[in-house]
Every structure is written in structure tokens, then in C-alpha cells.
Amino acid sequence: MKNILGYYLMPHPPIIIPDIGKGEEKKIEKTSNACNKIGGEIAILKPETIVLITPHGTMFSDAIAISDENGIAGDLSNFGCSNIKMDIPIDREFNIKLGTACHLEGIPSVLVDSELLEKYDDNFQLDHGAMVPLYFINKYYNEYSLVHITYSLLGNMDLYKFGMEIEKVAKELDRKIVIIASGDLSHKLKEEGPYSYSPYGEKFDKEFLGSLEKGDVNSLFNMDSTMVEEAAQCGLNSVYILLGTMEGNEFKGELLSYEGPFGVGYGVMKFKKEEKESKILDLLIKIRSERLKQKLSGGNPYTRLARESLKYYFAKGTKMEDISNLPSELLNEKHGVFVSLKKFGALRGCIGTISPTTNSVGEEIIRNAIEAALADSRFPDLDDYELEDIDISVDVLMDAVAASKEDLDPKKYGVIVTKGCRRGLLLPDLEGVNTVEEQLSIACSKAGINSEEIYDIEKFEVIRYKEGE
Incomplete structure (x- = not known):
């Protein structure tokens, strides 16, 4: 019986929440409907643990951060909305197993708590990259523990291997989980967006989502570096980890929605592992060798x-x-x-x-x-x-x-x-x-x-x- 029940890419625009958007959220109604669909689907799957990868927790340059206390709480007061609050238990058994597995495999990771973050003048709390996707899940289902992960800029190889360890730990613990890769796509779709317009923005979003739909791993890991950098996106590294959890099988993506009226691309996608085997890690090693x-x-x-x-x-x-x-x-x-x-x-x-x-x-x-x-x-x-x-x-x-x-x-x-x-x-x-x-x-x-x-x-x-x- 499989332990990973579902794989999802979800965006995290705070404006999608009505108390923050104040009507503007209607401009991304398709995104909202797609996120609600995922929330309803997860309620049917009833996972014991949700593993969520975010770009907006405390990020370390040299290690993937795993939030590790009994629970993690947060609100959206930074976006003018203090009434939406979350306090979610953390699956510490999963954390410890994952941290140990990464240490044995030489994958840089760190268990993060309040004491550690105080040294960096930061707080142990949920970020909006986690809270926005969880907002849609909590509407339908909240009987879960959380594994809260902030990716690092380690490169696709280590991120992918980290995803492989998530899958192994879920199997070892016989834990029923779902994976959510939180990430927005290009922030440069419009001149009036958060960053100045770049033609690379639309190009990145199209290639990225197209490759995910087709399960084209070679394209995903060979994307033009200038395009990736110029697109100003925060979803690619989350997805690298998610893909690692599917190592050993081919996959296909189902695009539930894509919108970008505010100059930022919001893609919502679910993934399905195929029966056909595929050793993606071997391909990654070959790609890295050829690049060198x-x-x-x-x-x-x-x-x-x-x-x-x-x-x-x-x-x-x-x-x-x-x-x-x-x-x-x-x-x-x-x-x-x-x-x-x-x-x-x-x-x-x-x-x-x-x-x-x-x-x-x-x-x-x-x-x-x-x-x-x-x-x-x-x-x-x-x-x-x-x-x-x-x-x-x-x-x-x-x-x-x-x-x-x-x-x-x-x-x-x-x-x-x-x-x-x-x-x-x-x-x-x-x-x-x-x-x-x-x-x-x-x-x-x-x-x-x-x-x-x-x-x-x-x-x-x-x-x-x-x-x-």
C-alpha cells in the first residue's frame, strides 16, 4: 500500500484570501477554485501528515531547514489580517527520522527551533508560503500533523535527493502523507507587477508547467539558467524536492489552473505517478556530468x-x-x-x-x-x-x-x-x-x-x- 497519497503544486498569494484581497481575490477565482479542489481531495485522502515545502520560512544558504518543535503557529498580520491564525502540531518523529537519513546520505539539512532562530534574530512561526495553501486545506480537513520544510539554494541534485529521503521515511514509518510544493511562478509577467517586466517570465511559466504536465524531467533539470534567474520565481526548488519523492517512476501533471493578473504566475497542479519505472537520479547525474x-x-x-x-x-x-x-x-x-x-x-x-x-x-x-x-x-x-x-x-x-x-x-x-x-x-x-x-x-x-x-x-x-x- 502506498504511503504518499498525493502530490501537489500550490501557489501562495495572500491576496487570494478574501479578508486580505477585499474583492481583488475575484481576479484569481480559477486559482481559488483549484486550491479548494485540492483541499477537498485531501479531506478524502485523510493523510496523517502533510509535508509542505515553502520558499518563505527561514532559509539557510547551506542547509534545508526542517521546523522542529511540538507545534508551529502563525497568522497573516503582515498582510493586514490578524484574524486568520493557525497552530498546527508537528510530526517530530518524521522530522527526526528525516534529519538522520539526510545526515547519513550527506544531504545538508538542519532541525530548526526557536532557540536556533533567536541567534539569527528570527522567529519560529508559520510563513505565508505555508499558510496560504493550508488555508484551503483547513477548510475541509485538519486532522493532520505537519512537516514544515524551507528549501535551500543547494542545487537540484541535493534537493531531489532530499525528496527521495522523504519518501523513504514515509515508508519506514508507514506514515500516510501528502506532499505540497508551495511556490509562485514568475514575478515578472507585467510591468506593474512586483518586479519589472521580463519576456523571460511568460517563457519560464510556459516551459515549467508544460514540462511538468508531460513529466519531462530532462527539460525540467535543463532549463536555461538565464531564463530561470530572470523569471524571478520561487517554485522550482520546491518542485525539485517534490519530484524526488517520486523517484523510480515516471509521472504526469494535471494543470488545474494558471493565472497571472497581478504580474505573478499562479500555477495549481496535481501529479500522478505512472506505473512505468524511471531512474531520474541517474539522469540527473548524467546531466551534471555533461554540464561540467x-x-x-x-x-x-x-x-x-x-x-x-x-x-x-x-x-x-x-x-x-x-x-x-x-x-x-x-x-x-x-x-x-x-x-x-x-x-x-x-x-x-x-x-x-x-x-x-x-x-x-x-x-x-x-x-x-x-x-x-x-x-x-x-x-x-x-x-x-x-x-x-x-x-x-x-x-x-x-x-x-x-x-x-x-x-x-x-x-x-x-x-x-x-x-x-x-x-x-x-x-x-x-x-x-x-x-x-x-x-x-x-x-x-x-x-x-x-x-x-x-x-x-x-x-x-x-x-x-x-x-x-
């Missing part, structure tokens, strides 16, 4: 040198010195260079030089790649095992020229602000920097310059090189 090969052999000489210099440093403990075999453009040109490291779409280190400090662009890349890995004070030092999951970009800075505010364009030009010995730089075409005012404000803040002061402005162009391009 592409990073090492393909692309451009700029990012390839940055990666080779990091591999050399971790292997030898010293900087690469022999650069005689580099292409001429890396040996004969001198420019400032920024090297950026991203891990699963999140910045992991970035160090650069405004003007050249070495004899060539190649030497500049080698130096700054190591600095980005080990000397960016915002992040812990990079470990060598992380290299497989790192994406590298190299920005080569052209000479800066004096400029006025009217000459700037944050998508095309980087900016340098100077006041006396204080100097701040901001690269062009950065996520979330859409106006000249935002660009100057951030650059001034980095330099310790009051934006009301009179300061000098320079602009520059960059040539940006990314892995795989």
Missing part, C-alpha cells in the same frame, strides 16, 4: 581561464604562473577585469579591478578569480567541491570616460563615482538595477558617498563573457 564537461571544454577563453585558474589553485595551493599558451587577446591587452561566481543562480563571490593591476588581461583574470573565491568578505571561502556547481562570468572593462547623469544608461554602461579618495563602481546590466538613480545610489553607497554631495561620474562599457557562450 561543457564548462571545461566549451565556451570562451576568458571564463575557461578563470575556471582553470581556480582548479589549479585548489590542486596546487598556488597561483597559475605559466600563461604562455594563452590566446593573444589575453596576453597582449590590459584592462580592468571583474570575475563573478554564481552558485545555482545566487552570487557566491565577485572581485574585480577598475584599472589593470597586472601586465595582461589573462593575469588579471587569474588573480581576480582566486580573489572572488577566497577574498569576498560577503561570503565564506569557496571550497573546491563547489566548483562543479559554480557558473563563472568575466567582465572586461573598457576605459572609463567622464560623464554626466544624462549620459548614463544602467543597462549599457557601468558607472564609477568619485569624491576625493572615495570611489565606488557598479557594473552595467545588473538584476534589479533599472534606473540611473538606482545605479548612482548603489555606487555612492559602496563608496561611502552621500548621494546629495557633489561627486565626479565616469561611465564605462564592459564585454561580458559567460560560461557556455
